[in-house]
Amino acid sequence: MSSNNHELNKFPWKHVIGLALSLILTLIALWVVVSLSLPTVATLTIIVLLAVCQAFIQLLMFMHINENHGRGYRILAIAFGFYIAVVVVYGSLWIMWFTV
Structure with missing residues (x-):
């Protein structure tokens, strides 16, 4: 019972880290679009790669796929x-x- 109670009172660091990583990836995508003058194909490729990374972060951190x-x-x-x-x-x- 005490270990179960410990789990309930634990701060959700996993969610905070997931949120921070998602925000960082979103800001990087915004920076790529606004600040860099890359060709359209390069910009879209970078954005898609960042989106895939963010999808994996969402699956692992928020949807608890690894549990x-x-x-x-x-x-x-x-x-x-x-x-x-x-x-x-x-x-x-x-x-x-x-x-x-």
Whole structure:
């Protein structure tokens, strides 16, 4: 019982580190777009690589993919994350398409 209580009172450093890394990657992507005069293909490549890194950080730090909850939980968590990403991207594109 005491170790379980210790887990409840522990500060969520993993989430703080995940948030900080996500913010840093987002600021790097912003800096690449705003400050550097790279060709479009190079800029998009860098942004996609940063997005993939951020997706892995989200999976590890916030969706707890590396914890042992069973294979079904991991598949469901990844599928849910993918669903949310698709909804956000296509929803944003839909809004931009019909508001222009």
